[in-house]
Amino acid sequence: MTVSLFPFSLQKTFVPANKLGQNQSENEPPLLFIFSNNQILVTPSLSGYAIPRQLVTQYAGSSADYIRHIGLYDNTPCYLILAEEQFTPVQDCQWMNLRALHGLLSHDHYLLAGKGSELATWYQTNIFCGRCGTAMADHSTECARICPACNFMAFPRTSPVVIMTIEQEDNILLGRSPHYPPGMYSPLAGFVDAGETAEEAVLREVKEEAGVKVKDLRYITSQVWPYPHSLMLGFRTEYDHGEIIIEQEELEDVRWFNVRNLPVLPSNISISRYLMECFIKDKRGVF
Ligand SMILES: [Zn+2]
Structure with a gap:
């Protein structure tokens, strides 16, 4: 098994369907990513849940269902199925929200399910x-939808979001949104605007949300956040200058915390926690 160097990437290889060669072997029962009414069908496994395979689900689709071969994961074909109705699953399969499956599916199955969810959207x-309003069709060779009347092509959408630490020596500036659990603070984040670079977005978001200016931007890693199609781009930055001015519409508090006196942190499934761990490791010398 190949282990990825990157914490939020697939550990094994995925080849999109439109990149497959003629002689690609497919020697495993397919993985079926079956969505209906914003839920996904999963089957219990020893470690929680798994993505079902054809033999387990005995999927009997209706003619209204959308089926697409999305690629090969570790030589296993993957199919996206959008079921018109939530049929009653066989055996112990059940419909669940993707978010609720965080940590219950294997690392790779969760990422593949996120990919399926983004393609479903x-x-x-x-x-x-x-x-022009004409019914679209799947493109024959690209992962795209194409209009037979005007040839307009629609590709899967990814919406970039920047998320960043703001650091000064052993201190870090964190924000608190009103919907967070009690006591929790997190690095600031925001969508990249049209026509804006990720670096410009970091500078703008920090200024808008906290009123301060940062410098020395360092890109760390990225995480897919398929709710519905974000890509989180993680940065660490150094505080430059400015007084804290909180953007009241989005945040109820922004304040400095010392590495030895941190608040409740976001869940360890998220890039926000990973960026915090990078900061903590640097300053304390341990994870
Ligand atoms: Zn058109």
Whole structure:
């Protein structure tokens, strides 16, 4: 098994369907990513849940269902199925929200399910052409939807978000949103605007949300956040200058914390926690 150097990436290889060669071997029962009514069908496993395979689900689709071969994961074919209705699953399979499966599916199955969820959203929002209104079709060789009338092509959408630490020696500036659990603070984050670089977005978001200026931006890693199609780009930055001015519409508090006196931190499934761990490791010398 190949272990990825990156914490939020697939550990084994995935080849998208439109990149597969003629002689690609497919020697495993397929993984079926079956979505309906914003839920995914999963089957119990020793460690929680797993993505079902054809033999387990005995999937009997209706003609209204959308089925797409999305690629090969470790030589296992993967299919996206958008079921028109939530059929009653066989054996112990059950419908669940993807978010609730964080930590209950294997690392790779969860990432593949997120990929499937993003493709499901893409299909559901591109049934008709956004330019002329004609019914769209799947492109024959690209991962795209194409309009037969005007040739407009719609590719799966990814919405970049920047998330960043703001550090000064042993201290870190964190924000608190009103919907956070009691006592929790997190690095600031925000969507990248149209026509904006990730670096520009970091500088703008920090200024907007906390009123301060940062410098020495360092890109760390990224995480797919498929709710519905974000890509989190993680940075560490150094505080430069400015007084804290809180953006009241989004945050109820922004304040400095010392590494030895940190608040409740976000869950360890998220890049926000990973960035915090990087900071803590640097300053304390331990994870
Ligand atoms: Zn069109």
